Amino acid sequence: MAVLEQIRTKAGWLILVIISVALLSFIIDPKSLQTVSNMFSSVNDVGEMNGTVISAQDYSRQMEYYTQVEQILYQGQSTESAERAKQNAWNSFIIKNIFEKEYDKIGLGVSDAELFDLAKGNNLSPIVANLFADQTTGQPNWENINFFWANADGDGNRQLLINYLEVEIINNRKIEKYTTLINKSEYVNSLQVKSGVADRSVNVEFNYIVQNYSPERDSSIVVSDSEINKYYNENKNSFEQTESRDVEYVVFPILPSEEDFVKAKEKMDAIAADLASTTDAFQFAIANSDVAPLTKYYKKDELDSELAEFAFSATKEDVLPVYVDNYSYKTARISDIKNLPDSVRARHILIRYEQNQQSYDDAKHKADSLLNLVKATPALFPILAVTNGTDGTAQSEGDLGWVKDGSLVQPFNDSCFLQPVGKMMMVETQFGFHIVQVTERGIETKKVQLATIEREISPSKTTLNGIYAMANDVIVASEKDYNKFIAYLQEKGIELRKENQVQRSATTFGNYNDARELIRWIYDATANNVSEIIEIDNRQQLVIAAVTKVKEDGFSPVAEEKAIIESRLRLEKEHQAAAEILKQTMNGVTTIEDLAEKLGIEVKQSVEGTNFGSMYISGLGVEPKLAAAVSSSNENKLYGPIAGETGVYAYVVTAKRTDEGYTEELERNRITRTSSSKSFYNVLVKAAKLKDLRSKFF
Numbered sequence: 155m156a157v158l159e160q161i162r163t164k165a166g167w168l169i170l171v172i173i174s175v176a177l178l179s180f181i182i183d184p185k186s187l188q189t190v191s192n193m194f195s196s197v198n199d200v201g202e203m204n205g206t207v208i209s210a211q212d213y214s215r216q217m218e219y220y221t222q223v224e225q226i227l228y229q230g231q232s233t234e235s236a237e238r239a240k241q242n243a244w245n246s247f248i249i250k251n252i253f254e255k256e257y258d259k260i261g262l263g264v265s266d267a268e269l270f271d272l273a274k275g276n277n278l279s280p281i282v283a284n285l286f287a288d289q290t291t292g293q294p295n296w297e298n299i300n301f302f303w304a305n306a307d308g309d310g311n312r313q314l315l316i317n318y319l320e321v322e323i324i325n326n327r328k329i330e331k332y333t334t335l336i337n338k339s340e341y342v343n344s345l346q347v348k349s350g351v352a353d354r355s356v357n358v359e360f361n362y363i364v365q366n367y368s369p370e371r372d373s374s375i376v377v378s379d380s381e382i383n384k385y386y387n388e389n390k391n392s393f394e395q396t397e398s399r400d401v402e403y404v405v406f407p408i409l410p411s412e413e414d415f416v417k418a419k420e421k422m423d424a425i426a427a428d429l430a431s432t433t434d435a436f437q438f439a440i441a442n443s444d445v446a447p448l449t450k451y452y453k454k455d456e457l458d459s460e461l462a463e464f465a466f467s468a469t470k471e472d473v474l475p476v477y478v479d480n481y482s483y484k485t486a487r488i489s490d491i492k493n494l495p496d497s498v499r500a501r502h503i504l505i506r507y508e509q510n511q512q513s514y515d516d517a518k519h520k521a522d523s524l525l526n527l528v529k530a531t532p533a534l535f536p537i538l539a540v541t542n543g544t545d546g547t548a549q550s551e552g553d554l555g556w557v558k559d560g561s562l563v564q565p566f567n568d569s570c571f572l573q574p575v576g577k578m579m580m581v582e583t584q585f586g587f588h589i590v591q592v593t594e595r596g597i598e599t600k601k602v603q604l605a606t607i608e609r610e611i612s613p614s615k616t617t618l619n620g621i622y623a624m625a626n627d628v629i630v631a632s633e634k635d636y637n638k639f640i641a642y643l644q645e646k647g648i649e650l651r652k653e654n655q656v657q658r659s660a661t662t663f664g665n666y667n668d669a670r671e672l673i674r675w676i677y678d679a680t681a682n683n684v685s686e687i688i689e690i691d692n693r694q695q696l697v698i699a700a701v702t703k704v705k706e707d708g709f710s711p712v713a714e715e716k717a718i719i720e721s722r723l724r725l726e727k728e729h730q731a732a733a734e735i736l737k738q739t740m741n742g743v744t745t746i747e748d749l750a751e752k753l754g755i756e757v758k759q760s761v762e763g764t765n766f767g768s769m770y771i772s773g774l775g776v777e778p779k780l781a782a783a784v785s786s787s788n789e790n791k792l793y794g795p796i797a798g799e800t801g802v803y804a805y806v807v808t809a810k811r812t813d814e815g816y817t818e819e820l821e822r823n824r825i826t827r828t829s830s831s832k833s834f835y836n837v838l839v840k841a842a843k844l845k846d847l848r849s850k851f852f
Contacts, residue, residue, distance in 0.1 A: 216243035353766035495596035521587035
């Protein structure tokens with residue numbers, strides 16, 4: 155009994171787990187259990203760096219955070235901001251798991267006093283300076299900076315943004331310090347500098363003859379496998395490769411047919427007829443156009459030729475005949491004609507508000523009060539701008555200076571250019587409430603407002619079915635076999651395209667966007683796999699792809715580089731053979747003129763400026779071997795042969811001149827600039843054995 159009791163006690167926890175799992179299996183379906191299991195599985199890891207695994211959950215949380223930041227900073231979400239959020243989330247893990255570890259090793263940090271100085275002091279961080287730059291001058295707007303930090307205890311969005319900025323300021327400062335340390339650690343010894351000055355300060359002129367290499371392949375030259383293997387082993391680092399895929403593919407664009415054009419034209423003609431009879435052309439255009447017309451008033455040279463000719467010769471009753479532009483039908487009617495300036499001078503008082511109802515209501519009430527004050531007493535405008543404005547113009551009594559038509563956000567722009575001088579008005583934009591007054595107007599010219607209607611020509615269901623059928627025929631005929639895939643395309647005359655070195659992290663493919671699904675398939679496939687039909691480019695293209703080459707991180711196998719190495723070695727042997735022939739011809743010849751006569755070729759003269767460090771020689775192109783040779787040769791003596799890039803050379807140095815202006819300081823700076831230590835970012839990332847597997851999920 156004692157033994158049984160001991161088993162019950164020690165195994166009780168295990169029995170409890172078994173019973174719990176058994177109960178869960180009744181109430182949770184297998185797919186849900188698999189999802190829970192995957193949450194704790196390495197299958198869902200999106201990366202690894204310095205031995206730290208990055209889970210999909212952790213990465214998703216960081217993406218959500220940076221997405222919030224993007225929405226606050228840019229007042230909305232776009233494809234660009236979504237991509238920035240993804241990359242910033244990934245960079246945050248790189249900083250934490252790679253760079254912070256380096257900082258900790260050397261005790262590098264940012265103090266509270268330093269952070270204060272960077273955020274709003276004399277040593278302003280470029281992060282703050284750029285975010286709060288005055289749109290007119292490009293200089294930091296100190297009033298906005300001080301206002302922002304003074305209201306640090308705001309709502310959740312403000313607090314999130316403040317935390318984000320503090321982290322960014324600190325990270326930026328640390329990388330500046332680390333970069334400075336790396337730069338300061340550069341040591342260039344005096345002998346290295348003196349040697350560099352001697353090499354680069356002495357420029358030479360020389361006369362030369364060149365026998366260009368024959369374009370014909372020398373069949374007598376053989377490159378052995380042992381020579382290829384030796385070259386590979388001696389130059390192995392040059393064959394290091396990063397993960398990539400080579401792909402061959404076919405594209406079926408989803409485009410409207412001729413019948414679709416005809417039907418779309420019929421509909422557009424009916425709309426144009428209704429446009430001619432409507433009493434409010436602009437509102438009609440808004441209701442019937444795929445692309446809303448702008449309220450802007452145009453000069454003739456601001457419109458394309460089709461619209462310009464119509465807008466400045468027609469009446470308000472005329473309708474522009476329907477015309478096709480790419481994959482849209484367009485028409486227009488003049489909505490309004492005004493004489494307007496190209497620029498105005500204006501002043502304003504901006505009252506900002508936070509993203510909550512109370513702040514909005516308070517700002518609106520304050521703006522209403524200010525508007526009433528300046529309407530009653532216009533002379534108060536400068537004083538009220540200084541004491542109430544919340545942007546950089548407050549310091550100049552609200553003066554915006556002369557602004558061009560179209561340079562301001564639309565509601566603000568319309569108010570300034572459509573209203574008379576002196577009128578006080580209030581305008582709401584994404585920046586807040588503006589009390590605006592135009593003080594001067596430029597020279598007025600005729601401008602027109604157009605009620606433009608644009609209707610996209612879309613493929614019909616019948617057309618779509620036909621396009622998918624053509625793509626499906628490829629799948630059926632090829633049976634997902636690469637050779638059959640290629641054979642079918644050749645038989646049908648369908649264009650086969652190629653895209654080499656496709657990266658796992660790519661979001662585009664060739665000239666097409668929105669290709670993540672295709673990239674995921676490419677990296678799940680093996681060589682010679684053929685895909686199903688995949689939609690890319692916002693579902694505007696159908697793609698069927700085949701992976702033709704798989705490259706993994708590491709060194710490219712010698713078998714894959716054999717052809718390249720053989721070509722290099724063959725070329726080298728051909729050059730050596732050509733040099734040997736010229737060497738024999740030079741036996742007993744003492745002058746370059748005699749050598750030229752013997753060969754029946756012309757003596758040429760170089761341009762001054764070649765030195766030991768030259769890669770490029772004027773008139774010859776890239777010839778580093780020749781540059782090094784002539785720089786170290788004595789004057790008035792025949793030298794050669796030199797097997798260069800384009801031919802074999804013999805030469806005579808005719809003059810050497812020392813450039814006294816090339817100093818040791820210049821050489822020291824050159825060495826420092828070209829130092830490999832500047833690539834420390836790549837070095838650290840490589841040492842961390844970073845694996846980026848985000849493309850599996852994101």
